[in-house]
Amino acid sequence: MTGGLLLMKSLVEKDLKVRYKRSFLGFLWFLLKPLFSMAVYTIVFTRILRFGGAIEHFSLFLLTGLLPWNFFSASLSASAKTLLDNQKLIRSIYFPRVALPVSSVIANAVHMLMALGVLEILLIAFGHTPNLSLVTLPIAVVLLAVMTSGFCMMISVGNVYYRDVSQFLEMFLLAWFYASPIIYPLGEELIPPGMEAVIRFNPIAGAMEIFHSTMYYGTWPELWAWISLVAWTAVILAAGLLIFKRMEPSVVKEL
Amino acid sequence: MQKGLIQFSDVCLDYRLYRDRSVSIMETFMNVFGRKTSREWFRALDHASFQISPGESVALVGSNGAGKSTTLKLLAGIYSPTSGRVETAGRIASLLDLGVGFHPELTGAENVFLNGALLGFDQKKMLDLLPGIAEFAMLERFMDTPVKYYSSGMFMRLGFALATSVDPDILLIDEVLAVGDASFQAKCYDKIFGFREAGKTIVFVSHDPKAVRRLCTRAIWLDSGRARMDGPVDDVLGAYLDANAGKLQKTATSAAPREWGNREVFFSKVTLTDGNGIPTRTFRQGDTLKVNALIETRESREVKNVILGFSIHRPDGETILASNNLENGEPLLTISGSGDASISITPEIVEPGNYLLSISLTGNSTDYHWQDNFYPISLLGAKQIPPLRIDSLSVVEAVTR
Numbered sequence: 081m082t083g084g085l086l087l088m089k090s091l092v093e094k095d096l097k098v099r100y101k102r103s104f105l106g107f108l109w110f111l112l113k114p115l116f117s118m119a120v121y122t123i124v125f126t127r128i129l130r131f132g133g134a135i136e137h138f139s140l141f142l143l144t145g146l147l148p149w150n151f152f153s154a155s156l157s158a159s160a161k162t163l164l165d166n167q168k169l170i171r172s173i174y175f176p177r178v179a180l181p182v183s184s185v186i187a188n189a190v191h192m193l194m195a196l197g198v199l200e201i202l203l204i205a206f207g208h209t210p211n212l213s214l215v216t217l218p219i220a221v222v223l224l225a226v227m228t229s230g231f232c233m234m235i236s237v238g239n240v241y242y243r244d245v246s247q248f249l250e251m252f253l254l255a256w257f258y259a260s261p262i263i264y265p266l267g268e269e270l271i272p273p274g275m276e277a278v279i280r281f282n283p284i285a286g287a288m289e290i291f292h293s294t295m296y297y298g299t300w301p302e303l304w305a306w307i308s309l310v311a312w313t314a315v316i317l318a319a320g321l322l323i324f325k326r327m328e329p330s331v332v333k334e335l
Numbered sequence: 336m337q338k339g340l341i342q343f344s345d346v347c348l349d350y351r352l353y354r355d356r357s358v359s360i361m362e363t364f365m366n367v368f369g370r371k372t373s374r375e376w377f378r379a380l381d382h383a384s385f386q387i388s389p390g391e392s393v394a395l396v397g398s399n400g401a402g403k404s405t406t407l408k409l410l411a412g413i414y415s416p417t418s419g420r421v422e423t424a425g426r427i428a429s430l431l432d433l434g435v436g437f438h439p440e441l442t443g444a445e446n447v448f449l450n451g452a453l454l455g456f457d458q459k460k461m462l463d464l465l466p467g468i469a470e471f472a473m474l475e476r477f478m479d480t481p482v483k484y485y486s487s488g489m490f491m492r493l494g495f496a497l498a499t500s501v502d503p504d505i506l507l508i509d510e511v512l513a514v515g516d517a518s519f520q521a522k523c524y525d526k527i528f529g530f531r532e533a534g535k536t537i538v539f540v541s542h543d544p545k546a547v548r549r550l551c552t553r554a555i556w557l558d559s560g561r562a563r564m565d566g567p568v569d570d571v572l573g574a575y576l577d578a579n580a581g582k583l584q585k586t587a588t589s590a591a592p593r594e595w596g597n598r599e600v601f602f603s604k605v606t607l608t609d610g611n612g613i614p615t616r617t618f619r620q621g622d623t624l625k626v627n628a629l630i631e632t633r634e635s636r637e638v639k640n641v642i643l644g645f646s647i648h649r650p651d652g653e654t655i656l657a658s659n660n661l662e663n664g665e666p667l668l669t670i671s672g673s674g675d676a677s678i679s680i681t682p683e684i685v686e687p688g689n690y691l692l693s694i695s696l697t698g699n700s701t702d703y704h705w706q707d708n709f710y711p712i713s714l715l716g717a718k719q720i721p722p723l724r725i726d727s728l729s730v731v732e733a734v735t736r
Contacts, residue, residue: 083455090452094438094445101440172432174412175453329415333350 084176091183096190110191111198114146121146121263135265137206143199144296145262145288148221151192152228152284153253155185159232160239160246167335177332178324181232189225196221196295203295213294213301220290220309227283227313230320237327240334261288267302280304283312338425338504339389339536341410346419348380348405348560379405381560382419389504390534394547394568396575397557403540406557407431407507410538425504425536432509433494439483443474443493446482450497464500471522472496487666492519499526505536510543524549542657544572592691596704600638600670600696604629607692607710610679617713620687624680624712626694631673641668641703644695645678648708655690656680659697687714 100106122139125132132138159181163170166180196217200210239245260282264270266289271279279285286308293301336342380402387393395403408414409421411429436453437446447468451461469475472492474485482490499506508527527550531537541547547554547568554571556564564571608614610623618624626645632638644659660667668676678694692710696703 086457087452087455090449094441094449097445098438098440168432168435169453171408171413172435173429173453175455330351332414 084179087175087179088183088186091179092186092190095184095187099187107191107194110195114143114150114195117146117150118143125263131264131270134268134270137208140199140203140206140208141265141292141296142263144203144291145260147192147195147199148224148284148287148291149257149260149262151188152224153257155188155228156231156235156249156253157246158184158188159236160249162232163236163240163331163335170332170335177328178233178321181236181324182229185225185229185232188228189221193221200295208296208298210294210298211300213299216301217290217294220287220294223309223313224284224287227287227309227316230313230316230318233320233324237324237331240331256282260284261292265292280308283308283316286312336422336424337389339534340422340424341387341505341536341538342420342422343383343385343387343406343409344420344422346380346383346409346416346421347378348402348409348414349417350377350379379560380409380416383557383560383562384419385555385562385565387536387538389536391553392531392537392539392551394539394541394551394554394572395557396541396547396554396572397563398579401557402560403557404431404509405560407509407538407540410505411507423505426501427505427507428498428501428503429507430495430498430509431507433498434482434490435494437482437490437494440481442481443469443478443485446493447478447497451501454501456501468493468496468500471500471526473519488516488519495523499530503530503535505538506530507538509540544576547572592709593707594705594709595707596696596702599634599698599701599703600630600632600641601704602628602694602696602706603631603673605694605706605710607712616711617715619715621681626678626680626692626710628676628678628694629673630668630670630676630696632670637669637671638698638703639667639669640698641670642695642697643668643676643678644697645680646693646695647680647712648691648693650689650691659695689713 100109103109105112118139121142122132125142126138132142135141162180162184163177170177170180200214203210235245235249259279261279266276266279266285286305289305290301290309293299293305379400383402383406395406397403405414407429408431409416410423411427411431412423413429413431436450438449441449444465447465448458448461451458451464456464465478469478472489472495474489474493474496477485477489482493485493506527527537531550537550539547539550551568553566554568554575555562556571556575564574605626605628606614607616608625608627609618610625612625628643630641630643642659642661644657644661646657647655649655668674690712691708692712693705693707694709695705695707697705
């Protein structure tokens, strides 16, 4: 097990070291991308659609949801290629291959944590003082990362068999984004109650609710959010591990 | 189980073959609705069994596709058998493909640590091993340089040094000994012989009978995925070469030049020169024989991963020397339109006499163009007795334009 942790640590370090080589802005990109999306959505939803006006500091509300969403969607997109990109390595030495998708998720999570730190400072500066519930946020981050890893395990194997998976994923992520409480809040009667029930069933709705409550609102998250996050994480991780382990021997030959 | 023991019991391994590798979800739906698409299985290993005791040096011989590399991959744990059991005891070092785990942007030292982690070693252990690895690879001054600036020789040297640094109980070698220049090759052989003396188990795959005889005491002949013969190296290798000689006999006895291939890529002009570029068919021992080839393709696309090979045969057909850019760790050729490539051969310990040179262009599993026994050459004795060394073979340049 310690070997597995060590391998994971080395792969994450490699990922972080390599990612911003020859990039002028380097690590700043982890902030610039969500800030840009935030600017676009702020303009669309406060100046054009006038929907965001109902929420105080709409930009900060958006950013609170966009950071975990960007982590989630970037990890899923990257995982489609992770086994294919490392095929020579996989076919030349044995190592626990599940470390490849998982380490890439962890590297993305490191970026998300840094961006969340910056966001928390902004939130406090604009008067969104957190309460004690903020200490539970790291638990949500870990659970979200584990759930994301589960999805990534499935996608990485699936894409070896069917390259359509990555195309389909890009399409699906767009729908998923709007089906998640990122650009709109739950429980504020801004969306029809019927829709809200459906959206709460979304695997990442719980995580989003916890991010919003603990960081933006400074309140304790509702219980359903924790139940949803824990349950979905368990299900997705189990399914991911099962599929990955089951398909691993034939994936190595298919690559 | 005792460390170094290998047990291979009734092992089968199937690959799925696709006519077209891009199987889409659409096709799966069609399968569901009864329209079967072309999907075939290829049995790479067919109930193969053998056992190797700790400290044995065993060669796997057989023609291409007989299952040698598949066997090594099963032993390395890369593949899992379709049926049967593969058991190994102890730490395994696999020299299957050197330097694959290297990331071009990371430095030599960083890559050593990353690869160490892939092999299951922590930073502290790798820190201890690092000086020895750098020294063996002769790269002490370059360990803080990103490996993308390494030459292919430096890359392979670091790969070899790293893979052998970890004190394995079992060493798996797949024709990677053509690492770097002649002196480094000799160093690699010394290291491997050192492992043999130290009582490590070695499994060696090679097409070079000379190398097999030097390193191994026992050989297993794999034929169509089965262990056809298993025993002392001379017996097995003899039988294997005899069986193959039978195939070659028809052409070899007549010594007639033979040409075949699909000519997707072909030799359009070949000249043999000495080291100074002067055309000749007569060489002295220790001189360089240079084969300059103009290679063309009529395809409109680029033809990638072309393997340029050569072999030198005695008039009775026995192969004296053979190599290609793949085995040599040289880059494979990419041909679009036409391109030049050259092979330099320095036969040093080959007896003087008359020989036939064959050259070939092949792909992964296709023969583009073979010119077998096409170029008669004569080798004269050296002006002075050369020092006895491993023949240095290198494909010096492969430039396409």
